[in-house]
Every structure is written in C-alpha cells, then in structure tokens.
Amino acid sequence: MKKHCEIIEDLLPLYVDQVTNTETKMFVTDHLTECERCRQIKAELLKNKSYAVNMMQPSPTEPSPYELAFVKHIQKSRRWSGASFILLIFLFSLICWFLV
Structure with a gap:
C-alpha cells in the first residue's frame, strides 16, 4: 500500500486541480476511499x-490623496496643452494668411 500512497501523493495536486x-x-478516488x-493530504x-486563490485576487483599495492629486494635475495639463496647440495653429494660420 505504501507504493500506492507514493504514487497518489504525486498525483494529488493534479487531482485537486x-x-x-x-x-x-x-484510481485516485478509489485509493482515497481506503x-x-x-x-488528509x-x-x-x-x-x-483556496488560500492561494484568495491571495491571487487583488484587494480593492482606495486611491491615496497623492494619486488623486496627480491624476487631476495630469488632466489639467492635458487640457492646457490641447488648448495651447489649437491656439498656436490658429495664430500660425493667421500669420500665413496675412503674409500671402
């Protein structure tokens, strides 16, 4: 029986998965009944x-105030850079129009 137990111990992780x-x-089920x-293994x-599955799931966390401030700063910078680009194109177009 010890030989079967060694084989089952090798197969149990696959059986559980x-x-x-x-x-x-x-074969494993029959052995486990005896x-x-x-x-126990x-x-x-x-x-x-079940512990490993629970550890792999990300725990929900609230963003820190620093993260929120950083995201707001990036959003504000993007708005300004977009508006500046549009204004620059408009001014360039006006200058080209007057020069022609």
Missing part, C-alpha cells in the same frame, strides 16, 4: 489551494 484523465481520477493519510492541498 482536476486536470487528470478519467482513469487516473478513478487511505486516511492520503485523504488531499484536504491540506484543498485548503492551500
């Missing part, structure tokens, strides 16, 4: 898997 084929899944130690893997 549900990426084994049908035959392997049945072996308490392997069931499976339970530990499931616990760790």
Whole structure:
C-alpha cells in the first residue's frame, strides 16, 4: 500500500486541480476511499489551494490623496496643452494668411 500512497501523493495536486484523465481520477478516488493519510493530504492541498486563490485576487483599495492629486494635475495639463496647440495653429494660420 505504501507504493500506492507514493504514487497518489504525486498525483494529488493534479487531482485537486482536476486536470487528470478519467482513469487516473478513478484510481485516485478509489485509493482515497481506503487511505486516511492520503485523504488528509488531499484536504491540506484543498485548503492551500483556496488560500492561494484568495491571495491571487487583488484587494480593492482606495486611491491615496497623492494619486488623486496627480491624476487631476495630469488632466489639467492635458487640457492646457490641447488648448495651447489649437491656439498656436490658429495664430500660425493667421500669420500665413496675412503674409500671402
């Protein structure tokens, strides 16, 4: 039975992630019905898997006041640069029109 346990221990991460084929899944399931130690290992893997999934999800955070101020500054700069560009083109057009 120890030999089967070693094989199952290697297969359990794949079994928990549900990426084994049908035959392997049945083999692991049959073994888990008989072996308490392997069931405990499976339970530990499931616990760790749920922890890892929770750790991968980003936690929602509020932007800091510095971030908000920076975004407002960038938006304001963009507005001014756009308006300046349009004014510059208008003035250039007027100068060209008067010179012709």
